Amino acid sequence: MTAPTKPSHHGPADPGLRVSAAVSDSAPAAARTVSGEPLHSPVIEWFDEHARDLPWRRPEAGAWGVMVSEFMLQQTPVNRVLPVYEQWLARWPRPADLAAEAPGEAVRAWGRLGYPRRALRLHGAAVAITERHGGDVPADHAQLLALPGIGEYTAAAVASFAYGQRHAVLDTNVRRVFARAVGGAQYPPTATTAAERRLARALLPEDEATAARWAAASMELGALVCTARNESCHRCPITAQCAWNLAGKPAHEGPPRRTQTYAGTDRQVRGRLLAVLRESRAPVPRSALERVWHEPVQRARALDGLVADGLVEPLADGLYRLPLT
C-alpha cells in the first residue's frame, strides 16, 4: 500500500516509503534509488578501500569469532569490545570451551561491556551449540535465531559475515543510511518498520557473495561516514544520490528521541552490585553489597532482579556470588 509518491525535494516525507515505491514493483535484481543509480556498487567499492581491519573480519576468526563479536557489539562501541574480544577468544576458542565453564565466568570475563545478560546468553548459546549442533555455530538462519541472545539482526549478521549468505542485515547503522540515502530523513523511525525491512530486501544484491559484501559495507558506511552526529558527507560514496543530502539535509522532524536517564535508576544499582561480585572470587556477604547503594528498597529490588535474571546466585547465610550453574 505504498502511496503514490513524487520525488519531492521539499522535505523528508514518509521515510522509507518513497523508495519503496521506486523498487517494490518487482523487487528487481539491481534495486535502484529514485535517481536510477544502483546503491551497492559505490558503497562496496568504498568499503574495499576503507574497511577497518577488525579481528572478527579476519578469516581466522571463524563463525564463533563472528558470533562472539556480534554479541559484544550489541549496543557497545567497537573500541571497548576489542580487548575483551581478544581475551575471550583466547580463553574460549570454541563454543564447547565456553560451554564447559560456569556461566558466572562468562559474566566475569564480560567485564564492563555493559548489559551483562548478553554474557549469560552467549554462554547459553554456546551450550546449545555444543548440545544441538555438534559444537559448530550453525549456518542456518532459523537455527541461529533459535539460540538465546540471537535476534533477527544477529542471525542475519552471523549467516552473512561468517557464512557469506544473502540476508538483509538491518542494524542501526544501515537503518540510518537508508533513512538518509533513500528516505531523505535525518534519522530512521524509532522502531524498525515493515517498510524498512522491505526496503532492505529490495536493495539486496542478487548475488550471494555481493549481498554479503553489501551488508558489511553498508554497516561500515553508517559507522564511519554516515554517523548519527557530525556526518561526513564529503567522504560519502553516494552523497550525490542521497535523498537527504539532495533535500538540503533537513533536521529531524517529529517527537524528540526519548533520552535514557541512568543516574538513580535500577540499572545503575544493578551495575554497582554486579561490579562487586565480578571483583570477588569468593562469595560476597550481603553487607558488602549494601554499601553500594543507600536506599534499601531500590537496592533490594535491584538485587532480586539480578537473581531473577540468573546473573547472581544467592547462597545460604546471606552470601552471594556469580552463578556456578
Add this chain to the structure above:
DNA sequence: TAGTCGTGGAT
C-alpha cells in the same frame, strides 16, 4: 509496542 537492560567516550 514500549519499557527494560550497562557503560563510558564524545560533544
Add this chain to the structure above:
DNA sequence: TATCCAAGACT
C-alpha cells in the same frame, strides 16, 4: 555539566 549515542534482545 548534561545529553547523546554505540553492530539489539526480550518481554
